[in-house]
Amino acid sequence: MSRGYNFSSGPAALPESVLAQARDEMLEWRGARASVMEISHRGKDFIALAEESERDLRALMSVPASHKILFLQGGATQHFAQIPMNFAAGRTADYVVTGSWGQKAAKEAKPSCTVRIAGSSEAAGFLKLPDGYAFDPSAAYVHVTTNETIGGVELHVLPSTGDVPIVADMSSNILSRPIDVSRYGIIYAGAQKNIGASGLVVMIVREDLLARCPPTLPNILNYSAHVKEGSMLNTPNTFGWYLASLVFKWLANQGGVERMGEINGAKAKVLYDYIDGSGFYSNPIDRACRSRMNVPFRLADEALDGKFLAESEAAGLLALKGHRSVGGMRASIYNAMPVEGVKALIDFMKDFAKRQG
Ligand code: PMP
Numbered sequence: 001m002s003r004g005y006n007f008s009s010g011p012a013a014l015p016e017s018v019l020a021q022a023r024d025e026m027l028e029w030r031g032a033r034a035s036v037m038e039i040s041h042r043g044k045d046f047i048a049l050a051e052e053s054e055r056d057l058r059a060l061m062s063v064p065a066s067h068k069i070l071f072l073q074g075g076a077t078q079h080f081a082q083i084p085m086n087f088a089a090g091r092t093a094d095y096v097v098t099g100s101w102g103q104k105a106a107k108e109a110k111p112s113c114t115v116r117i118a119g120s121s122e123a124a125g126f127l128k129l130p131d132g133y134a135f136d137p138s139a140a141y142v143h144v145t146t147n148e149t150i151g152g153v154e155l156h157v158l159p160s161t162g163d164v165p166i167v168a169d170m171s172s173n174i175l176s177r178p179i180d181v182s183r184y185g186i187i188y189a190g191a192q193k194n195i196g197a198s199g200l201v202v203m204i205v206r207e208d209l210l211a212r213c214p215p216t217l218p219n220i221l222n223y224s225a226h227v228k229e230g231s232m233l234n235t236p237n238t239f240g241w242y243l244a245s246l247v248f249k250w251l252a253n254q255g256g257v258e259r260m261g262e263i264n265g266a267k268a269k270v271l272y273d274y275i276d277g278s279g280f281y282s283n284p285i286d287r288a289c290r291s292r293m294n295v296p297f298r299l300a301d302e303a304l305d306g307k308f309l310a311e312s313e314a315a316g317l318l319a320l321k322g323h324r325s326v327g328g329m330r331a332s333i334y335n336a337m338p339v340e341g342v343k344a345l346i347d348f349m350k351d352f353a354k355r356q357g
Helices: 016-024 044-061 075-087 100-109 207-212 223-228 238-254 256-278 302-314 339-355
Strands: 067-072 092-097 114-120 142-145 166-169 186-190 201-206 294-299 329-332
Touching: 016 238, 044 067, 044 238, 044 256, 067 207, 067 223, 075 100, 075 166, 075 186, 075 201, 075 207, 075 223, 092 100, 100 114, 100 142, 100 166, 201 207, 201 223, 207 223, 238 256, 256 294, 256 339, 294 302, 302 329, 302 339
Parallel strands: 092 114, 092 142, 142 166, 166 186
Antiparallel strands: 067 201, 186 201, 294 329
16 A cells, blocks of 8 residues: 555545545445445435434534535535525625635626625735725625635634625535534535545535525525425435545544644644744745645745655655645645644655755
8 A cells, every 4th residue: 555645635635544434335335235326315224324424514513403404516616606596696795705716706606696895815915814894784695715725825713794694615624623603604615625525515504595595596506495305306426425424423533623623723833833934935824814724835946846746746745736826835734634644744844955955
């Protein structure tokens, strides 16, 4: 086996014990005499998995009874478009833009509603949070991206929006620490970072908002219809749902999101502390909004980027290349990245810097 420490931004590393369990259950799952991929989603075995995974996620995130949980498809990008169709049709929606995913979400909303930018740090190169917000009290919702995966900017404090519901793209920091779900109208996340495999989207939606879903929408695009059908309006991504269910059990065994929050905080701190003190590496993001999940960094001389990447890869530290729009490096250190992986990265970075004289 030559698995490395995988710093990919997504699809990202999964807990090794989850992969091992999926391997062990690949040919036959829970006595079903078939794999979980080969059985009906409407059979009692899969329904039991669906219900249990929802219960587990509800417990992990302390999701209140006021909120429904959906297991959907389409990637977060589809929901950039579908959320305004359902919740802001013909109205105005406020968007807070702290990076390129927020920008994409706002762009995809434009065909369905009037998009207002209520705060943006674009002029500051997305290196800090917006200086302030100008919310419209009559907006259908305020959309935020709680963690910008590419830029490495995290919203550590949710803005106050009064009675206007917050819609949060939490794709890259869901389940990374405790949050108060009751403060959100909608939380949605592509699964391929902290939940499981790509192709699955988890959505948590406040039930009263479902009354807004226009009955003129085709059912497949209508969240209210998906809730009515228990996320089984059509064939769900059963294998993705199964993997998510294993990750939820793994998280509970780790001590839940409280413990993950402590571990993630500690992992990010050692890495940022090292970068800041190194004199060779740098991270340009305002400390108040640095991401605990995605740590972009630059080398003192970008001519060394190729060498750094080749040597880190050879040392078993995978996928450290930064996003093409930002350049440099990026270490994504989601829940499944153990502290040892971050330590191995820092050891490598120290050694590499020293060798450049
Ligand atoms: N939002 C965020 C914060 C992301 O990081 C990503 C993907 N990395 C997306 C949305 C888009 O997700 P998908 O590719 O699943 O549509």
